[in-house]
Amino acid sequence: MPSGSRKRRAPVEAEDESEEEVQNTQRARRRAPDPAESEDGEEDDAQDAEDADMDGNGNGQDQAVKKFVRLAMACEFGRVPITRTVIREKVLSNSNARAFRRIFEDTQVQLRTKFGMEMVPLPSRDKHLLRDKINAQKTNAKSKSTQSYILTSILPKAYRTPTIMPPSTVESPAAEATYIGLYTVVISLIALNGDVLPDHKLARYLERLNADQMMGSEKTDFVLKKMERQGYIFKTTDNQGDEQVIEWHVGPRGKTEVGNKGIKGLVTEVYGQNAPQDLDKRIHSSLGMEVLTIEEAERATRENNRENQAEEGESEAEPELEPEPEPEPEPEPEPEQRTRRNRRG
Amino acid sequence: MDVDDDPPQRYNDTNRAFLQAFIARGSLTFKEAQPILAGIFTASGDRTSAEEVTQDDFDSYVAAAANALSPFDMEIRSMAHQVTRTRVWAIVNSTSDLITQGATTRTREELAYIKRLIDAMFDTFNTPRREIMGITSMQALNSSVRKGGRQSLGGDESQATQSADKGMTSSQAEKILNDMVVEGWFERSREGWYTLSAQALMELRGWLVEAYNDSEDPDEWQRIKMCMGCSDIITIGQRCPNMDCNARLHDICEATYWQGHKTREGNKCPKCGTEWTGKNYVGEKAETTRESYQIGKRKSGAKRRQEQVADEEEQSEGDDPDAEGEDE
Numbered sequence: 001m002p003s004g005s006r007k008r009r010a011p012v013e014a015e016d017e018s019e020e021e022v023q024n025t026q027r028a029r030r031r032a033p034d035p036a037e038s039e040d041g042e043e044d045d046a047q048d049a050e051d052a053d054m055d056g057n058g059n060g061q062d063q064a065v066k067k068f069v070r071l072a073m074a075c076e077f078g079r080v081p082i083t084r085t086v087i088r089e090k091v092l093s094n095s096n097a098r099a100f101r102r103i104f105e106d107t108q109v110q111l112r113t114k115f116g117m118e119m120v121p122l123p124s125r126d127k128h129l130l131r132d133k134i135n136a137q138k139t140n141a142k143s144k145s146t147q148s149y150i151l152t153s154i155l156p157k158a159y160r161t162p163t164i165m166p167p168s169t170v171e172s173p174a175a176e177a178t179y180i181g182l183y184t185v186v187i188s189l190i191a192l193n194g195d196v197l198p199d200h201k202l203a204r205y206l207e208r209l210n211a212d213q214m215m216g217s218e219k220t221d222f223v224l225k226k227m228e229r230q231g232y233i234f235k236t237t238d239n240q241g242d243e244q245v246i247e248w249h250v251g252p253r254g255k256t257e258v259g260n261k262g263i264k265g266l267v268t269e270v271y272g273q274n275a276p277q278d279l280d281k282r283i284h285s286s287l288g289m290e291v292l293t294i295e296e297a298e299r300a301t302r303e304n305n306r307e308n309q310a311e312e313g314e315s316e317a318e319p320e321l322e323p324e325p326e327p328e329p330e331p332e333p334e335p336e337q338r339t340r341r342n343r344r345g
Numbered sequence: 346m347d348v349d350d351d352p353p354q355r356y357n358d359t360n361r362a363f364l365q366a367f368i369a370r371g372s373l374t375f376k377e378a379q380p381i382l383a384g385i386f387t388a389s390g391d392r393t394s395a396e397e398v399t400q401d402d403f404d405s406y407v408a409a410a411a412n413a414l415s416p417f418d419m420e421i422r423s424m425a426h427q428v429t430r431t432r433v434w435a436i437v438n439s440t441s442d443l444i445t446q447g448a449t450t451r452t453r454e455e456l457a458y459i460k461r462l463i464d465a466m467f468d469t470f471n472t473p474r475r476e477i478m479g480i481t482s483m484q485a486l487n488s489s490v491r492k493g494g495r496q497s498l499g500g501d502e503s504q505a506t507q508s509a510d511k512g513m514t515s516s517q518a519e520k521i522l523n524d525m526v527v528e529g530w531f532e533r534s535r536e537g538w539y540t541l542s543a544q545a546l547m548e549l550r551g552w553l554v555e556a557y558n559d560s561e562d563p564d565e566w567q568r569i570k571m572c573m574g575c576s577d578i579i580t581i582g583q584r585c586p587n588m589d590c591n592a593r594l595h596d597i598c599e600a601t602y603w604q605g606h607k608t609r610e611g612n613k614c615p616k617c618g619t620e621w622t623g624k625n626y627v628g629e630k631a632e633t634t635r636e637s638y639q640i641g642k643r644k645s646g647a648k649r650r651q652e653q654v655a656d657e658e659e660q661s662e663g664d665d666p667d668a669e670g671e672d673e
Binding site for chain 1: 384385
């Protein structure tokens with residue numbers, strides 16, 4: 001890459017940063033050969049993580065943070081949640097498991113300062129089945145080790161325009177946009193039904209959208225499985241007598257990425273000009289939030305998350321890595337059109 | 346975090362936004378980056394149009410992004426597109442480890458098929474006599490490539506189906522080929538050859554050399570070779586007429602290279618001294634310029650038009666920056 005020709009606009013940033021960085025990497029390299037030195041002496045440094053990221057602190061810790069950042073990026077690429085289990089396995093492998101908190105904080109600092117992203121905890125799945133509820137009570141207060149995270153952008157809203165943040169090209173932008181539209185619709189359908197949607201009812205909705213066989217260029221079953229795997233939705237199966245009841249619910253990633261705000265956006269868009277006066281109110285009551293407005297509720301959850309992580313706050317960022325999932329203007333004809341476009345592509 | 350209130354933090358949201366935009370796209374050209382940077386500058390309160398974004402702006406943001414990435418064993422590489430000369434920047438992993446190997450949305454069967462495609466490009470269709478380093482859709486959809494199996498193309502099909510990996514159906518394979526082009530890993534030429542894109546070559550550079558070059562001996566023919574001009578991998582360009590010689594040159598690097606290596610008696614291969622014709626090719630032209638290929642096309646008649654296009658391209662070779670290989 002042609003270097004040495006930095007001018008205008010970002011110049012100061014770039015140059016200063018680069019010097020800092022060069023030193024930083026050099027230091028990291030010098031430190032690299034003795035990764036075994038324990039981090040125990042730095043137990044109190046957690047709060048200083050902010051300053052620490054530039055000076056570096058642990059030995060094995062730098063390596064762990066590096067691995068953690070790479071893991072976070074890799075997981076997000078495949079839309080796989082970053083679970084504690086994976087973190088323990090791939091990041092903390094040899095080092096002290098107690099170091100987790102500090103490594104986690106340092107990784108967050110790196111993600112925020114370098115990438116403008118951070119990991120947010122996924123809400124745990126709501127317990128829908130009686131037996132799950134009972135189980136949960138038995139084990140009493142889920143241990144934190146089941147916690148998992150996803151990466152989200154913390155950049156100000158101004159930067160989240162489609163020109164800057166396109167649907168990612170992990171698959172083609174068109175396929176990605178289709179997929180975002182589809183899961184937003186499915187999640188909205190489930191959520192507006194009180195977070196419980198029997199399988200046959202979902203099937204009927206999809207039939208009306210002409211998406212019961214194919215979603216875009218892929219089989220509906222396959223796409224639903226993918227949404228399930230990535231945590232946008234999940235289903236429960238319960239045997240009531242001879243009958244098997246399959247119900248769909250909004251999954252952790254669905255709640256975080258789309259959330260009530262995305263659902264509201266979709267509904268508002270669908271009603272368009274003809275929206276009844278009390279649409280907002282109706283949406284709120286359908287989503288089971290009577291007094292709180294959606295924004296307030298979101299802020300509350302976010303603050304909650306913050307507290308859980310004991311971090312300093314970044315306030316006005318909504319939790320999404322992707323650009324806000326564009327609510328489809330007209331869900332009905334959409335899947336068909338997209339199929340066509342995809343075939344041509 | 347309130348970075349803006351924090352004077353020592355010069356790497357700011359515009360840089361972060363650029364990095365995110367870059368990561369989402371995988372690779373960028375300056376042209377693609379212009380509207381992105383314009384959007385970012387505008388978002389930061391500095392109204393800018395795409396045309397106003399200069400190469401210097403882009404370079405400084407790439408440099409800042411590269412610095413931000415380097416502690417995490419990721420780097421930004423760039424190389425010129427072998428045909429269009431357009432420079433492409435890509436974020437690549439400098440180390441491949443267990444963590445990032447998990448970063449794929451493909452199934453194991455799909456990955457195995459892609460691996461077989463790359464094998465076909467750099468092994469089956471890359472011999473000392475014919476260094477095509479590409480694969481036609483017909484070849485890519487041939488059952489031995491789709492289903493795997495050890496024998497060469499056109500071999501006995503019954504054996505090919507015996508592997509545990511079920512392989513791809515024709516439609517699955519077609520979709521993968523299409524996806525790979527859309528995602529920017531493969532390119533499809535006008536004549537129908539799939540080749541690795543600049544982005545893929547940058548990402549896979551180390552791996553390709555390791556996987557396909559078995560000989561340590563510099564005088565022996567190698568499957569993966571670097572251009573004498575720019576030192577990047579060459580899959581499309583010119584070769585030394587001497588079949589055993591590894592000297593290769595991009596069409597786009599030719600002019601500059603010979604300027605620096607002038608000899609009285611015309612252009613000579615710097616390695617073995619053979620006269621450099623510029624008419625011995627690497628890439629699909631290694632196939633399309635063969636007489637038997639031309640005859641085959643003439644027989645089928647319908648391809649006549651394409652052939653003319655190919656001939657014209659040959660004549661105007663190198664000076665048409667927009668002649669990017671796309672399908673008809």
